[in-house]
Amino acid sequence: MNLNEKDHLLTVIEEKIVPEYGCQKAAAPTDKKSCCRFGYAIPGARAFFDTADATITGSVVEYVEAYVFDASQENCEKCQEKDGISVTPEQKLDENFMKSLGFYLQEDGVYRPHPNCKCVWKEVKRTVDLSDYSWEKTNSAALATYTITVPIPNFYLAANLVAELAKIVRLDVHEASNWMQNVQVQPVGKQTTISVDVPNVWLCIDLMQGWAKWWKDPIVNIGGTIGQAVSYLTTYGMEEVFCYSIDEMYSAFKTYQHQIWGFVLYAHGDKIGGIQESNRKHHTTQAKLMSAVDQQGYKLAKVYLMQCYSGRNKDLEIRYTYEELWNALLSKKEKHQKEIEHWQTKTRAEFMENRFINIRRNLMSRGEGLTYKNGSWNENEIYFLLESQWDTVWGKRTVKGKLDISYQGVNALGIDWGFWENN
Ligand SMILES: [Zn+2]
Ligand SMILES: [Zn+2]
Incomplete structure (x- = not known):
């Protein structure tokens, strides 16, 4: 990850995601409507970005599954012995865990075995097409429960999923935050299961x-x-x-x-x-x-x-x-x-x-x-x-x-x- 990545992500959000999904700059954090970590709320979506390293284009989610340490540019033994070590995005946020592997946060914000090291972390990206997965009605009472499982770790209730659910239950996607209830986002291993209650x-x-x-x-x-x-x-x-x-x-x-x-x-x-x-x-x-x-x-x-x-x-x-x-x-x-x-x-x-x-x-x-x-x-x-x-x-x-x-x-x-x- 380099420093520009955040800027790049913000650009993608502002130029692609916001217009496509009609996101709005969220109000104060006390606002009940949750927002993504970039401060946007999708009208109709209650849950939010939990995955920093995911981008969505159309229905395709591209996310970083892992970071692999690449010491091929380096002759130093300390680095060589760590070549190929792989961490998940979640682990990479955990400084103690990274230390336990022998990586230390350097001045440029990158984990490396020592200062002045030229090694890099390579992203292992994976794509998942959300349209391959569908909501299922798993309970039917005054509120019906719809559940979907996507093979993305720490995923969230993305706008695509809300739109798909709205299509199924035939309610207005722009009012989803009013009719979606009891949203639960459950990470299960490398998957995420999301369930939502809807009027029935x-x-x-x-x-x-x-x-x-x-x-x-x-x-x-x-x-x-x-x-x-x-x-x-x-x-x-x-x-x-x-x-x-x-x-x-x-x-x-x-x-x-x-x-x-x-x-x-x-x-x-x-x-x-x-x-x-x-x-x-x-x-x-x-x-x-x-x-x-x-x-x-x-x-x-x-x-x-x-x-x-x-x-x-x-x-x-x-x-x-x-x-x-x-x-x-x-x-x-x-x-x-x-x-x-x-x-x-x-x-x-x-x-x-x-x-x-x-x-x-x-x-x-x-x-x-x-x-x-x-x-x-x-x-x-x-x-x-x-x-x-x-x-x-x-x-x-x-x-x-x-x-x-x-x-x-x-x-x-x-x-x-x-x-x-x-x-
Ligand atoms: Zn080294
Ligand atoms: Zn190095």
Whole structure:
């Protein structure tokens, strides 16, 4: 090793490795994100350079397996008798060990038997193509464990390996530091075994239990797809977690935080991002569901939103006639008795203005995914112009940038969009 080697290595890192893997200069050493010994962190990689003398080009790792003492240029007996002695890079860092072999650190930083010696250490290099080795799923629970063994001593979780793992588990490589957990790097003789836990929960959220009793309209693709989706995924050994209510759904997102890989949701959906259980007792919104997803800390691999309008991305005109609104009240007489009595003493215009204000407030508070553009009312009709961007905003939460299954679908659900329950 000469003094320029470090500079050379830094150049290689700066010019080749950093651009290729998008490494970033690491923050303070107290930063939880570990970094390589050169002060770089690969976004997504937790483990780091442990091997000083390795360079990676593409998927090929070239590393120094050993240093051999070469005394061929020297006539001195002291040196000659050491000719051919081989040490590992690790041993070469151990001054006491080197002394025990009769090598002493000289002023130029090189171990030699005595000062003014001209002998050199020759590197014995070895190359390993990482693409010849693959991750294996070695345990499957809420977190799945993936393990790989590479024939390189003291290796580390290199960016290539992270990228390969991301490809296998179909999560975003740039978020690997968020979804990789319990990274273990185990040197075993001349090999290194690395294991990583990754999210492995597939949530099956079926809010349509008993839907037929309550709902006359055909539900998009009910029955078939949830079964298909689940059995398709089962072949990948996902941990399936079933939820049958909105409460169960949200508690599952908490219980399995950082362990959720994807989910399928069957529910009633409406154009403005409402999500309802089949008995329509409980109600939530796409925006709330998205924030539950955001708590995972990474984009999900697969999201099937099977409710109507789940992926609707367009301008949305909503109109309500006086009759619709009034009948909506009457249809829930017991619940709205007082309200009905109140409005029976008022004018039609007063009723419509009140509905307009309530509905507009509701629409404007829907959060991400729905933009209120315009609205008007008269005593016959209420009109709103909105823009929904469900596919777009969900896309930010999925690795592929879009929902795996979603519906622009129009299913004339009429007036029962859960406004009243929400007000
Ligand atoms: Zn000598
Ligand atoms: Zn010598």
